[in-house]
Amino acid sequence: MIRRRHVFSAVFFLLFFATLCANGELLAKNKDDSRILGFVFDSADDSPLGYVNVYLEKTKWGTTTNERGFFDISSIPPGKYNVIIRMMGYAPITIRDVNIRRGKVKIIKVKMTRQVLKMQSVNITADRATQMLKSEHSLADHQILKARDIIRQAGALEDPQRALSFLPSVVTRNDINTQLYIRGGSPDQNLVTLDGIEILNPSRLFVVMGGGVSVVNPDLIEAIDLAPGGFGVDYGNKLSALMRITTREGNKEKTAVSCNTTLVSASAVAEGPFSGGRGSWLVEGRRSFYDIVANGIYSQNYVFPYFYDVHSKIALNLTENSKFTAFYTYLGEGAKLNDYKKEQLDLLNQGNGSIWGGRLTSIISPKLAANLLVGGYFDNNSVNIFDTFDYNFNASLAYSVKRYAMRSDLLFYPANWFHFKTGTKFNFNTNDILWKIKWRNFVNLPQSINYNTNSVTYSAYWQVRLRGSYWFELTSGLRYDYSTLFNEVDWSPRAKLVLSPHPNLTTWLNWGMYSQYPDILTIMARGEPMDITKNNMNLCAERAVHEIAGMEWRASPRTKFKLEIYKKDFDRLLLPKNEQSFIPQNSGVGLAQGIEFTFKIMRNPKNHFGLWFNYSYSEAKYRNKKRDEWTFFDYDQRNQFAAGLEIKLLSGWSLTGVWRYGTGFPYTPVQAMRRNPGNTGGFIDGWEMVQSPKNSARYPDYSRLDLRLTYTYKGRYRDLSAYIDFMNVLNHNNVYLYEWDFYSGNQQSEGIGRRSVYYMMPFIPSFGLSFGL
Numbered sequence: 001m002i003r004r005r006h007v008f009s010a011v012f013f014l015l016f017f018a019t020l021c022a023n024g025e026l027l028a029k030n031k032d033d034s035r036i037l038g039f040v041f042d043s044a045d046d047s048p049l050g051y052v053n054v055y056l057e058k059t060k061w062g063t064t065t066n067e068r069g070f071f072d073i074s075s076i077p078p079g080k081y082n083v084i085i086r087m088m089g090y091a092p093i094t095i096r097d098v099n100i101r102r103g104k105v106k107i108i109k110v111k112m113t114r115q116v117l118k119m120q121s122v123n124i125t126a127d128r129a130t131q132m133l134k135s136e137h138s139l140a141d142h143q144i145l146k147a148r149d150i151i152r153q154a155g156a157l158e159d160p161q162r163a164l165s166f167l168p169s170v171v172t173r174n175d176i177n178t179q180l181y182i183r184g185g186s187p188d189q190n191l192v193t194l195d196g197i198e199i200l201n202p203s204r205l206f207v208v209m210g211g212g213v214s215v216v217n218p219d220l221i222e223a224i225d226l227a228p229g230g231f232g233v234d235y236g237n238k239l240s241a242l243m244r245i246t247t248r249e250g251n252k253e254k255t256a257v258s259c260n261t262t263l264v265s266a267s268a269v270a271e272g273p274f275s276g277g278r279g280s281w282l283v284e285g286r287r288s289f290y291d292i293v294a295n296g297i298y299s300q301n302y303v304f305p306y307f308y309d310v311h312s313k314i315a316l317n318l319t320e321n322s323k324f325t326a327f328y329t330y331l332g333e334g335a336k337l338n339d340y341k342k343e344q345l346d347l348l349n350q351g352n353g354s355i356w357g358g359r360l361t362s363i364i365s366p367k368l369a370a371n372l373l374v375g376g377y378f379d380n381n382s383v384n385i386f387d388t389f390d391y392n393f394n395a396s397l398a399y400s401v402k403r404y405a406m407r408s409d410l411l412f413y414p415a416n417w418f419h420f421k422t423g424t425k426f427n428f429n430t431n432d433i434l435w436k437i438k439w440r441n442f443v444n445l446p447q448s449i450n451y452n453t454n455s456v457t458y459s460a461y462w463q464v465r466l467r468g469s470y471w472f473e474l475t476s477g478l479r480y481d482y483s484t485l486f487n488e489v490d491w492s493p494r495a496k497l498v499l500s501p502h503p504n505l506t507t508w509l510n511w512g513m514y515s516q517y518p519d520i521l522t523i524m525a526r527g528e529p530m531d532i533t534k535n536n537m538n539l540c541a542e543r544a545v546h547e548i549a550g551m552e553w554r555a556s557p558r559t560k561f562k563l564e565i566y567k568k569d570f571d572r573l574l575l576p577k578n579e580q581s582f583i584p585q586n587s588g589v590g591l592a593q594g595i596e597f598t599f600k601i602m603r604n605p606k607n608h609f610g611l612w613f614n615y616s617y618s619e620a621k622y623r624n625k626k627r628d629e630w631t632f633f634d635y636d637q638r639n640q641f642a643a644g645l646e647i648k649l650l651s652g653w654s655l656t657g658v659w660r661y662g663t664g665f666p667y668t669p670v671q672a673m674r675r676n677p678g679n680t681g682g683f684i685d686g687w688e689m690v691q692s693p694k695n696s697a698r699y700p701d702y703s704r705l706d707l708r709l710t711y712t713y714k715g716r717y718r719d720l721s722a723y724i725d726f727m728n729v730l731n732h733n734n735v736y737l738y739e740w741d742f743y744s745g746n747q748q749s750e751g752i753g754r755r756s757v758y759y760m761m762p763f764i765p766s767f768g769l770s771f772g773l
Contacts, residue, residue: 034100035074035366038108040065040085048146048223049087049112051557057082057094074366074416078102085110105321105363109252140498140506140552141564143167143226147248150218152646154656155706155727157264157766160224160245161202161214166644166658168596168614169228169241171637173665174736175704175728175761177210178203179525181635183228184568184592184620185240187211188521191231192243195327197357197375198427200401200521202243204307207383207397208335208349213307215331215355217286219260219269220311222248229566230510230548233461233477233494234409234423239516239544239570247327249315250280258719258772265289265307279316285309305349307333321363328356333381338388346388351381357405371409371423378402399433401520419465421477427457429485431520435529446582449523451533455485457517473498483517483541490515490541504555510548515541518574522584527634530574530584540586545569558607562598567591575624587624590633594618603646613643632666632695639663654710662702666695670740670755689740699738704761705729719772724765731763 040052048069055062056073059081065071083095090112100106145163156162161178164170171181179187192202194216203211224245231242255272267286274281291304313327334350357375364370379401387393409423435449463477476495482488494512501507518532518539532539550564573588596616603610620636623629644658669692710723728734737758 034076034078034102034104034106035072036076036083036098036100036106036108037070037072038110039069040071040087040110040112041069042090042148043111043113049090052085052087052090052112054083054085057084076100083108085112087112090114103366105366107317107320107323107363141227141230141508141510141548141550143169143228145224145226147218147221147223150221150224152654152656152708152710154644154658154708154725155704157725157727158218158260158262158768159214159264160216160218160221164224164226164243166614166642166660167226167228168598168616168640168642169226171635171640171662173635175734176736177212178214179211180243182226182241183566183594184570184590184618184633184636186526186633186635188519188525189238189240189516190243191235191238191241192245193235194245194329194355195247195325195357196359196373196407197355197377197405198403199355199377200403200519201379201525202245204309204331204333205305205335207351207381208305208347212305213264213288215309215329216245216247217267217284217309217311219258219267220247220282220284220313222246229546229568230494230496230512232475232496233463233479233492233512234421236459236461236479236492236514237457237481237516239514239542240568247311247313248282249313249325250282252277252280256772258770260768260770261289262768263290263725263766275316279314282311282313284311286311304337305333305335307331323361324359325361326356326358328354330354346386347383348386349381349383351379353377353379353381367412367414369411371407371411373407374405376402376404393438395437397433397435399520399524400430401432402430404428417467419467421461421463421465423461425459427459429453429455429457429519433520433523435523446529446531449529449531449533451520451523453485453536455483457484458482471500481515481517481541485536486517486540488517488540490543505551505553507551508549510546510550512546514544514546516543517541518584522574526574528576529582530576531582532574532584534583535585539574539584540572542573542586543571545571558602558604558610560598560600560602562596562600564596565594566596567593570622573622575622587626588622589625590620590622591630592618592620603648608648610646611644614641616640629693631693634666634695636666636695637662637664652712654712656708656710657706659705660702664699664701664735667697667699667738668692668694669697669738699735702734702760703730703732704734705732721768721770723768725767727764727766728761729763733762734760736760 040049042049050065050069052065053062054065054071054073056076061073061076063071063073078100080097080099083098085093093110093112095108098106150156150160150163151158153163153166159178161180164180165172169183173179173181180190181187182190192199199215202215204213204215205211224243227242229241235242250271252273257270259268260266265286266289267284269282269284271280271282273279287308288306291306294304309329309331311327311329313325315323315325317323331353332351335347337347355377357373360372362370382398383396385395405425405427407423407425409421411421413419431451431453433449433451435446437445437447459479459481461477461479463475465473465475467473474497479492481490492513492515497509499507522530522532547567548564550562553561555561570590572586573590574584574586575588577583577585594616598614600612601610617639619638620633621630622633623631639662641661642658644656646654646656648654670689671692672690706725706727707729708723708725710721713720735757739756739758740754
């Protein structure tokens, strides 16, 4: 144990020292190589622009940006150059007299302004097609959502996670919460990071509503990068998917203020430059809106579920080759409900937390870069439910999570065809959960759970990327994870092959092993609670193997076709010992597989329409290793279809619509109630339920149509945007849950399980208004 810690400490501080050295330029630079690298963004919403031409005027040096807006031009002879940035639909930009010195790296950040172009003909040359291929093809199997995609989506309420639910890889169990099930994985099996810091729960109001609002305001988002499977070795300790949320930096050109109001919340953002434009600052505040109105008009002593957050971020270019960014987010939420659902229940909920981080990125030489990240995640929440008829009966849940993280990465690219990346990470974890239930009738939950742990997780990875010309890319790597809590080491090899035999065609094959140690979310977020305190020392990491094959065809700059086939084999899944127990064992295996299809015609500012549709056929199931019967997960949805349309109407007006359809989720039917005098701890004393096999029936199919009408005005000194959103326009009764009550009838030996139906969101109009100065 001691030796392992010393080795990891040595590696980490070696990388840390290398990062600091870059700021003082202590390491020798390659005297024969110079380069220009940077990012290109849309000035309207700061979203990254892909496939932008960036080249040096009257030279052969140039490239195009990738889907994150990044470009890199290397091996440039010293001298002064004019840098040209061009893209159809945007005003061209020329940066004159850029001085390139030998062995130095020039970093630039550009914002392009949209404009309407009138052209008689456009010719795509072979040179242009070749440049497009130099973008990062390894992102082809990712789903990248920009800020404007979130804001324009009908039915998403300008919520990032609701916008993600329209993707073919993603399933949501109901309309209310924002929990995402991605390719057969549960929400706790998704790795979510905010500016590099892992966040265990990306939703607000998790305890009261199961997560009703995303943790990040869409006004702050630069992009969301979703890898539904097969992500690289630089991320780990999760079985299913990777979602990286990147917040934008403040305006470096001028001080600006913007405000936004929706049916759910109101927010304000202030931002501006400092240090002569070398840095920027940003401050945002958001508060739920609906609860204030409801509390004012409702007669009883209610405090409807509310939330608020404050976010701040600074970014500063320390030198020509180094940059520092830092952010801090404070979160708060709560509720007080008396006589909840008219069942003589009082509910009191209160929670707070924070997310913070600092990042130092340095270019040590034209062939070596380093990254150092330090941060933390705190989450505290409690909920108490009281029986107002008899206060001896109550239920309570209180938990506290503290995570400190340190991460360092080194990127070495000695040649265009060879890249090497390595890094280490430390997580210091403190988990505390107290769960107690004493109720007037039987509740199928553990009566008490007390979980208090302190542990450290060490991780390291090594990754090599080979590029053969413009059409071949092979990435392979190895990841190491160790948990002091479970005293277990896990090795995870992964590989990815990308082939582009045609300028507009990209194909890929992906294989990898993944592992995940049990944690506090294992107790709360698996649908059925698992009391891992009873046999914590006998548990080990769950495992999965991902296999993916896919292709993407870009028929035109606006038109994209994508097809992907995947399979995830789960092993050592945590399952209860039996149906009456909440104590888990690593006795389960699982299978998630499917095929996904996407067709998209993007609408640019000069186009009057855009459309897309997604379809997926999949299954997600599990079984105990000792039994042969497969059982479908609660979130298994065989067929999922979504189609969207965006139309530009009159000047400033646009209409968007989304229709979603999905086959029903599984559930377990109750056939009858049967008298059993010996049963004193069941549904009702002396009675037991007669159930069909678990998840052997399906809820009715899901269908929902959403429409949104938006008006946008851009003036010289202010911007204005307003919309009205109609959710579930056809008012389709989508079933969320069946619940059975006992009804004895006229018989002494048998009773009836009477079914109640709970529906999802009915027809609801919503609105939004935003303006900026």
